[in-house]
Amino acid sequence: MTQNSWPGAHGGDWGGAPQWGGRVPQAPQPGVIPLRPLALGDIIGGSFATLRRHWKPVVGVVMAVQALVLPVMALVVGIAAAAVYEHLDPAFDPPYGEDPASEHVVPVVVASVIVFVLLLVIGMLAMAVIAALCPAVLKEAVTGRPTTFRAMWRGSFRRAPAVAGAMFLGALIAGSPVIAAMAVWVPLVAAVDSRDGAFVLLGILPVLLLAALPLAVWLNVRFSLASAVVVLEGAGPVTALRRSVALVRGDWWRIFGITILGALLAGAISWVIQLPFNVIGVFAMIPAMMGMPQDGSGPSAGLITGLVVSFLLMLIGGAVSQVFQIGFSQLVSALLYVDQRMRREGLAEAILADLAAGQAATVITEPAPPASPQPDGPLDGRG
Template identity: 55%
Template sequence: MVPLRPLGLGDIASASFATLGRHWKQLLGVMLAVLGLCLLAMALLAGIAVAAVYDHIEPVFDPPYGQDPAAEHLTPIIVAGVTLFVLLSAVGWLSMAMLTAVCPAVLQQAVLGRPTAFRSLWRTTLRRTPSVLGTLLLTGLIAGAPVLAAVAVWIPVMVVSVSGEDPSPGALLLLPLLLLPAVPVSVWLGTRLSLAPAVAVMEKAGPATALRRSAVLVKGDWWRIFGITLVGSMIAMSIAYMIQMPFQLIGTFGMIPLMAEGGEGAEGAVPATGVIVALAFCFLCVMVGGGVGQMFQIGYTQLFSNLLYVDQRIRRENLAQALLAELAAQSPGSGPVSTPAAPPANTPADPPATPPANTPADPPADSPADPLPDRPTDD
């Protein structure tokens, strides 16, 4: 599925589709499990928050006419809302980390042409989720720092301007002027660190090591990686939109009888059962289409980025020869093979000797089962 040679744009696009086509069941199973757990946790947290402040909801949102909500009722609502927002954000980040970790775990075996099972994929995803989560958080902080700095400078200026009698229009123009240099810097940093999740999974590296490795792999090829990543994102968005379209059309067709009868009902009449069913059907179609499209977009985009990581290692570290030698040295059915770790810094990577074609190479009796073990991790 993945040619063991330097990959072009067409190779990366076709290999992403081939990996999805072969491993879609395992990917879909893990993604559905993650999304199901995420929705369950969010619903549980929301229910706990509502139950905790239930007695304060009516005095705050439906106070007596002409009166403001009392502080004794308003404060618990605010505390519960902020706490719920933080917890829901944490659940969302954790879910995104798991969805990001599953694609490199699949690609690690797809590069070797080997199948993968749901159970092993789920175990790998759980083991690497903490490292991927740290990688995503650090990447977001580093890449978003220029934009945050621009906003932090603009807010005090805007507050001072609004507090005056005549707000200055220059305060409104200050933010675009600050974002003009900040956004390109953020894009540059984000692209430079874009391979870190793949490093965190395939090399079993910690967040800091993954960020450093990504910067090293991208160095000198920034424009190429940026362009290919942009094309991959556009392909994923286009196909995701095409996936959602049939579901939206089906939902719209289900609403046609409702729209035809919209002017016949009496004002204030209770909606008929058919109207409720049509609305529920339309909503369900839109939700299913959106969910399927988003899962495809996440999976394809991540595989696209992970293949860029494989391509950079093939170009710079002779990964293709290392994988061929490792496959030849491994007997069939000996278990999964991990992606070889990067060579030590400032040391040229010598490709292992490739065995002759059609001749199995047996490892020496005193050699380990995995001739290219992973580097020590800093997890």
């Protein structure tokens, strides 16, 4: 008899070996995935099925986030540009043969740094909302429950700060090898006086990065389930990182491979989605460009209309493709979290028990106790 690790492996229940030559029973599937340890096809197919069944709340929340974030980013850039406007021309176009004065360069540099930090924070918060959205949608998709835009919007925003914290800490720790390599290389370059010495050190940089990148990738995969832990278990950032490490331990290569495959698949499909919009946008602009006046007069109304239509088509294509790419990648990661818990903590059996008791909402959202290898509750871990 085969030795399976999911519920029912040693009896005549679903997922186990057939008894006396009988057919293997199918695993129960109340939602988008069968309730058993997942194969690659289950994870990829479950991600597609979740997007297909719950595309309205996913698209709605992502579009709402973009509608809030893009104007805020534009406002930040506009305020900064207005604040240093009088310094821009002297800093970037000084008189011939003269260096720009420090009283013009310093304000531009300071404004650029502030804008970069603010845009980074805003972008991370927006990404955190989307990263919180996908596990929340998946929780309902796994148990076969319906979703609404309002519930997903509120749930995503409520967990976004903790998700952002986990993402920031994970990126900081995973990026520390690269930061350490740069911290070694930059002082060496600054200490070298000759151009030949600096050129030699420039060749050393790829070696340092090649040594640091494998460790950075290893750490990044170990923390890859943290967002799902934050949303589905209500954990804080540090607890989520530790829990992700525990879930990934022993299955690093499998999770790494499926994550990479999911990212490549999402990127390829998003490119295919965006391509028609870009092609139509370019062709929409060609007639207007051919009719552009040659007498030096201003642009015609047709040219302006063509440019606007082309820009809008490319913008729509980029937005649609980005929704799919981000959403699909996050769903793959969340399904890997569910899969690890079904393999290690009896999550499938707990989900079925909660569904039978009419309590499916609590099963996926309770963290597992440290001393208990098989929690009573499903998707939350605590039971």
